[in-house]
Amino acid sequence: MTAEIAVVVIGRNEGERLKRCLASVLAEVQRIVYVDSGSSDGSVAHARDLGIQVVELDTSAPFTAARGRNAGFMALHASGDLPEFVQFIDGDCLLVPGWISAGLAHLRSRPDLGLVTGWRSEIHRDRSVYNAICDFEWHRPAGPIEACGGDMMVRAQAFLNLKGFNPQVIAAEDDEFCVRLRKSGLGIERLPLPMTQHDAAMTRFSEWWRRAVRSGHGFAQVGHLHPEHFRPERRRVWLYGLLLSLVLVAGLLLAMSGALLAGGLLAGAALSVYALSWVRTVQGLARAGLPRSEAMHHGLYLSLSKYPNLIGMLTYWVRRWQRRDMSIIEYK
Template identity: 80%
Template sequence: MSASIAVVVIGRNEGERLKRSLASVQAQVTRIVYVDSGSRDDSVAHARNLGIEVVELDTSEPFTAARGRNAGFMALQRAGDLPDFVQFIDGDCLLVPGWIAAGVAHLESRSDLGIVTGWRSEIDRDRSVYNAICDFEWHRPAGPIEACGGDMMVRARAFLTLGGFNSQVIAAEDDEFCVRMRKTGLGIERLPLAMTRHDAAMTRLSEWWRRAVRSGHGFAQVGHLHSVHFRAERRRVWLYGLLLPLLALGGLGLLLAGSVQAGGLIVAAVLAGYGLSWVRTVQGLIRARLPPREALHHALYLSLSKFPNLIGMLTYHFRRWQQRDMHIIEYK
């Protein structure tokens, strides 16, 4: 491996997960920066004990994953010897053996690429339906892609040219970065290789709900910055999260007012719309090779997710209207 590589790990109160993450990174790379976002556990002390450079973010400014990754990159830049490539990884992830060498080799052979990524999978997929949903989300087809998650290997000079991640974007900051990367003419590719193993550790409905709220915030914020991106997602949220419920309420109002036929037709049409959407989602998941029983469960949560997604979208628009800071939405 002739090219130079460094890894930036970001985390906040990850505990044992961070310890495992750093160990997996040290097995492949010697140059590592850990960026901590106000942890109250022993994350900072543990990283320093391993001899890893630590950047502690100023707590007076809102934390975002984008801000953390940028701070890690700047630490590499300040050292005066910028590597050719930088691998970003979240502190709740393990780096799969062999990924670094494979990613570097591919970027070295393809000057037209700015980013390569691989497959992320859940460490404990069967612990909960929420972990299983995450695991399915991570595993997407290999090849040229429009965007990827925050676990990515980036060409350092391209990162520098773009000015890094947008630190004001609190969710889907990786999508926003990828949109700008593609506008420079550099492509993004997912290799058919395992890259990281993630530990969502979601066991409660409330955690899944907050994560869906955060996703909705990302749909709205990135959509505001780049109107084409997440357009389909935003349309589905407006339709199934707001318009159809309003129609259903109108139908119920007619029923209460005595217009049984008109009100009944409206309510029935709304229910049919949700039912048809659920059936189509199940069929799509099965075509994507998800077992039928899991597809039934996943489709239900995907249908329900439009409501917390709507809350997240409205939260973003309210914050923007009020010119408020974009604070992170934590789900764990």
Template identity: 60%
Template sequence: MTQVDVVLIGRNEGARLVAALASVTGQARQVVYVDSGSTDDSVAQAEAAGALVVNLDMTRPFTAARARNAGFDALSDPQFVLFIDGDCALVPGFIDAARAHLQAHPDLALVTGWRAEIHRDASIYNALCDWEWHRPAGTIDACGGDMMVRGAVWAALGGMNPNVIAAEDDEFCTRARKAGWRLERLPIGMTRHDAAMLRFGQWWARAVRTGHGFAQVGHLHPEYFVTQRRRVLVYGLAMPALAVLGLVTFWPLSVLALASYPLNHMRTLRGLVRDGVRPAEARRFAALLTLSKLPNMIGMARFHLRRLRRADMRIIEYK
């Protein structure tokens, strides 16, 4: 039977890391925990759970991609590697199902499953995350950082791009597809996640980070995130610019530009309800999704400014 190893990454996750470690104990040949400068007892907890601890070099800008690469490099003869974040708990049964599926389908580079929020109803932001995680099963273009990957594929592709600070998983998946591999999401639970996103400011920062990912991955792979970047440019840049221009030239232009937002909200709302989201919740989701184009635009602009200045790509934290 092909061996499965686990790589956990985290920083100051506290009880979340304890739960993550407990959820994988006894299910893998090797468990590696990569710590990114924690000031709590994360390292001690990981060692107590029997994990091999790798302390990431924090003299260089941190990225989750760097942490996952370091975890993989610490494994001995990795065959199938399960990557999960330190704020996630593994769902029982996933390792066996994922391993069997990879063994049965040699054209697959990786498999993933469904992530769900532990405290979904703690805030509208957590609920929105939970909705975002639940994507259709089957062949996919990309997935989040929770995935089981063939060690040979990871090594051949050189792992994740350490300079990508957001959507690094999308970027890795894109390279895997370009190399001829297939990716698949199984219709089963994989991890239980704790976003702990309770304030508007956290949601805004996460949306800025998302925009940075759209721009950076789109810069590396121009065919990817095309629709997302176009929407951000329209509602995060063009419409606000027209609204301001209309104030000093022709005021109806401002009215038309601002009217695009309730229209976008209505269109998004209809799509959410059609997908089964409860109307009351769908209205709030639609409002956040409509508003998100503004912080997304900030994130896209931040990436390009950093790129032109040749500045370090530093992470944008929301927790």
């Protein structure tokens, strides 16, 4: 164990998953801060029983992952003994043995890097198609990257200089932080090593749908702050989620009004573009290593995701127009 790193764990009503998370972290690191977002399942008491420092977020302000991580970091800073590096991990994850030492060694040898991350995997990948989709999302190529998820090992001084995560960003706050980190002149790298194991526990379509809505909100909000980021994602949502839907509806309305040929051609063109997009998605997933049948199944969800993504993007713009708080979108 080393004193030059601390771990910030965030959670809300994670139950047994948090217990497993904290146990995995305690086996690797001495200094831990657990930040709780209004749990009612005994999470706070359990963390304190383990001797872990606990920060309970004020319930009068909206909960966000960014706010929680910032609070954990500031608790370390307020102690007057800020470690050189901080590992962030979500309370529904397990820390993989050996990751801390590997990440530390790489950051020590590369002063040009602001953070490193590794591979996250799903503990119960085959329990549902939604878990399998998450597992595929987590496994991205190693090497220099533009952004990563919230499980990351950060150089503490760099985090402090950037004032941490933007607490107003309710989804993709990790992407937003990474964009600012790169603009500050520091690099980001994914090591070809397992870092955390995640327990999505997603078994219902409604959970997957809300998660996709949240992603769309992140595309819009982070894209508004940094127009160069998430640009391809936003374009795909506008094209497949909105424009082609309008073309399809227009074709159906024309056909219903009696213009069968024109309406059929218009609707058929829209459906053909959707089908072509699905085929290309399946081919890409298969090239990435998914079995053909699984790639076909995942491709359907990726194609369908443009609709909840669109709802999330529109939700952000409506909230911004109405000057409403950017409250978190929970999927579980």
